[in-house]
Amino acid sequence: MNPWEATHPVSLEKAKDKIERAFPHLKPIRIQACGTGFDHTVYEVNSAYVFRFPRRQLGYEAMQYENRMLGSLVKLNFDGGFQYPKPVFYKEAEGDDYPYVGFTTIKGNVLTEETDTDLLHQHAGELGVFLKQLHALPADQIDADTDHLHRLSSKRRKKHFYDIAQESSAAIPEPLFEKLLHYIEQLEEWENPTGNVPLHGDLHPKNMIVQGGRLTGIIDWGDAHIGHPAVDLSIGYACMTPAVRSVFFENYGEIDERTKELARFKAVFIMTVLVRYAKNTQDEDVLRWGLAGLKKSLR
Structure with a gap:
């Protein structure tokens, strides 16, 4: 079975019916597909809300983590300079279906749809501040x-x-693939480091929203947890060249070399995962960003 295949697919027609029955005050709803992620199928409703339907068990679990974290951010009035979804609707499971949620929408398109894989360079300082505050x-x-x-x-x-x-390997140019293998082969083996900070947990290009050529929002908080800051700081390696990366870290605040090593590890790993996903789903947009991310994170 393809690891990305949905065990609980939700078509646009089915989503429309479920939302109208559960939340009749939204009728008549205008609905359109926003896209499909690793774990969710996403629809925009009435140009104001985004409803996320778990595609598989991991998606259901991620949805629960996301709902809890975003609810906490709202209660704390968190504002790090970028938008994030605010929980509005929650519908319990019906039959064999999973529960689903509705959030405020963040206008724009997913970062991977942009052709400029250096787009986040202009936001290096802002992203450093965002993560520092989070x-x-x-x-x-x-x-x-x-x-x-x-x-x-x-x-x-x-x-x-x-x-x-x-x-x-078939999707990675040979010189880059050899560099990746060398990185993995030389990788020391360490246990998971402890950490005690709130994290997005999965900060990569598929989870970022752009409008008018600028980053506007951070979505998909399904991996949110309490842990080590390097998990989020990996974005500095995955989407920034070394010179720009220094601006990112200057705005975040002082961190030690070990944290940087951990952040690089996370970046190389997640970019490799993105390349595999793109290869299996034939997603050229994600492949472009995944390969660019591998090059940056291995520098």
């Missing part, structure tokens, strides 16, 4: 779990990392 929120007031997936453990992920790289 990570400074009081963890005891955030409804989120600790990192049970060991996202930064090279010891747990090294073999899987190598397997993903091999599966992606």
Whole structure:
């Protein structure tokens, strides 16, 4: 079975029917597809809300994490300079279907649809400030779990990392692939580091919204958790060249070399995952950003 295949697909017609029955005050709804992610099918409703329907079990779990984290951010009046979805609607499961949620919409398009893979360079400082403020929120007031997936453990992920790289090899130019293999082979094995800051948890180009050529919002908080800041700081390696990366870190604040090493590891890993996803789904947009991210993160 394709790992990205939906076990619970929700067509536009089915989504429209479910939303109108659950929230009749929205009728007559105007609905259009926004796209399909790893774990969710997404529709925009009445140009004001985005409804997310889990496509598989991991999507259902991610939806719960996301709803809890975003609810916490709203309660704390968090404003880091970029928009994030605000929870508005929640519908419990019906029959074999999963529950689903509705958030305020963030206008624009997904970053991977942009041709300029250096677009985030203009936002290096702003992203550093955004993450500095997010990570400074009081963890005891955030409804989120600790990192049970060991996202930064090279010891747990090294073999899987190598397997993903091999599966992606046909989509990666040979010189870049050799560089990736060398990085994995030379990778030391360490346990997952401890951390106690609130995190987005999955900050990469498919989870960012652009309008008018500028970054406007951060979406898909389904991997939100309490953990090590390097998980989020990986965006500085995945989408920025070394010179721009220094601006990002200057605005975030002082971090040690170990944190930078962990952030690079996360970036190389997630960019390889994106390339595999793009190869399996024949998504040329994601492939473009995944390959650009590998080049940047290995520099």
